[in-house]
Amino acid sequence: MKLGNKLIISMLLYFVIGITSLNYVTDIVVMKSYSKLEKDNLYLEGERVRNIFTDATKRLDDLTKDWAYWDDTYEFLYNENKEFVDRNLVVSTFEEINMDYAIIYNNNGQAILDYRYDENDKKIKKVKKSVINELWKYKNKDGLINIDGKVLSISSRQITDTNKIEKPEGLLVFAYDFDKEIIKNLKDKLKADIEVDFNESSFNSDIDIKTYNANSTASFKIPYLNDNKAMEVKINIPNKITNLGKKTITEFIWLNTAMFLIFTFILFLILRFVIINRLYKLRKGTHEITKSKDLSKRLNIKGNDEVSDLKDDINFMLEKIESINQELTEYATFDMLTGVLNRRAGLKILKKHMFISKEKGTPLTIAYIDVNNLKVVNDKGSHQLGDRLLTDVVDIINSNIRNTDKVCRLGGDEFLIIFPNSDYITVNKIFNRIQSVLQKINKSSNKPYSIAISKGIVEYDKEMDIDHFIELADKYMYEEKKNK
Structure with a gap:
């Protein structure tokens, strides 16, 4: 059943049940509350008087x-x-x-x-x-x-x-x-109708409340130290609260009956146009986002209430999902330390360029890089120092290659550089330039380590698969590292 139809039925039930139960609620429940309030007031008044009498004693x-x-x-x-x-x-x-x-x-x-x-x-x-x-x-x-x-x-x-x-x-x-003079002074101070019996035969520590038609009494007893008798104090209080309650309830019943139908109709209109219609719009917007799968879209519902809060919550959730998707993409694509492609993303790009090279016959070359002495730097210095060595190597390589060339970290101190549209000779010249840069940096820098790399360069042959392609570059890298 649609929410609008539920609203109509709810309003009708609200009107019928409200009118039917009005007399019962007001006459029984409300008057009970007035009576309780009257007793509470009597108790508080009795407590107030008892405290003053106790202080006096x-x-x-x-x-x-x-x-x-x-x-x-x-x-x-x-x-x-x-x-x-x-x-x-x-x-x-x-x-x-x-x-x-x-x-x-x-x-x-x-x-x-x-x-x-x-x-x-x-x-x-x-x-x-x-x-x-x-x-x-x-x-x-x-x-x-x-x-x-x-x-x-x-x-x-x-x-x-x-x-x-x-x-x-x-x-x-x-x-x-x-004596009576003290009692009179206390009466004047309390501004209350008080009766005192100095010879009450029994003692009860509670405040006793008795309610009559026109008035009520609150009484308490203060025991004597030397016998079983007590001084009883009674406070006479008119039943103003219950009398006012009866008058108020009578007026309320007549007024509420006349206004109930009008109120129900107005409430229906408010709920229909202020809430239900806006919920329909909210539902339509969420369906459009779901259908288009475009998380950049946002809902637009005007207002400053729970419906607009719901809209804000949904928009906030969409922003979070979009942000999480972006973060997941970054985690799935980039190495968090160096900022270059991670192994999975790098191999995916390499497969793409191998396919292009095979289809179009364009050259493709890779370089397998190993950062020398990383373990020594980690052991003698710190892992933070080793991380700086890796980022320094990446910065130097990135500053000497093209934007179309891609660097990915295979793991630890090993990197793979992809050079689309480049042959072996071109890539070898690039690394000669990089080696010159490294030598200058090592001579002029005050860093606690020297930067050195070993490389293995391989130009792609269309008969190679990706594993053989990388393994061959890895082999050449280790041969160069062994000969240093």
Whole structure:
């Protein structure tokens, strides 16, 4: 089935299924999402309030540590000097840090200092014995305790020197009344409708979410340190998200039903003219390239979308294939080190010229070349130096032969030069000239090696095959090399 026909059927199914499922999706799925969002919002609000309440219960933690890990406090634990008290624990201290209790115990649990700040009288008074006895039980603790009908937020640390070298001893306790005034300040800070129950009988660490028609509640509990009860905090929040969701869904259903058919038709036109037609053009172009086998052709589709990206990818692939073909041709034709023809390409050209010489009777001569002392240069110098020797030989030969003459590397230090339309005498003169050039270069050059070659020259006889032709030149080359 054509892509255009598939598009028509898809659009019809899209319209029918969309209208049929619209009510279900919006009423069930979307409202479920609104409800989840409402609960998530309640949880986040509960988490926000709990964090602030928790911070409030542990407000004195850093202060207690500073005082407990202090040389002056550690010294007071043993000499109870009045100067320490008069200098540090005065009315202004309690007011500045909003603290109501300061108690220092010795190792026996006796309070050697017990101060309670009375906010009404603006005076420092003694702490009740029951409170002193209760607070001694909680060493190195932070949290709430419920005692004598009051809720205190305490922070306690054993006392040591500033560098924490001495063994921790005694106990320092700072506390303040976690009363209705504190709760009111927290409500004002949070700007939320909050209820607090100081005598909740059970404890659960999770935030409890309860949803009702008009509003919902998020509640959490902070346990007391001294009994199984807890302080419960409830946040009352109107269900704004779900109410807004119901209103939005009703409006959306009516509007979406009216617009669905128009949207489907417009979408069909867009897909037809913007995508399908361009894909047809792309397909036609690829067929033309396949049929012509011309990899230099390129597709031309205008636009800045996935279809044009596909066109670019195909064009890029064609460029890569064309480039790879060129590279493969070079690898199959040329020697990578010297740039001359490789053995396969050279023998192919030689066969061609042998055929022409045989058919037309034109002269054809080859020279089998061996670069002398390459192994010595490789062993005493380096293989890189040997490579330079080979390229130098090729450069000298190429500069003294015609463009129609072809050089191919047979392998290692052996080369074959093809001289079309040249007889033995002509080629021999060329090599006499090359030998003169080599002698001049060897005398004037500072290179760490001398350049020398051995050659075997053979003029083609139409009775020869290619193997005999080359073997004869190879034989003459070795005879010359042997006689040097």
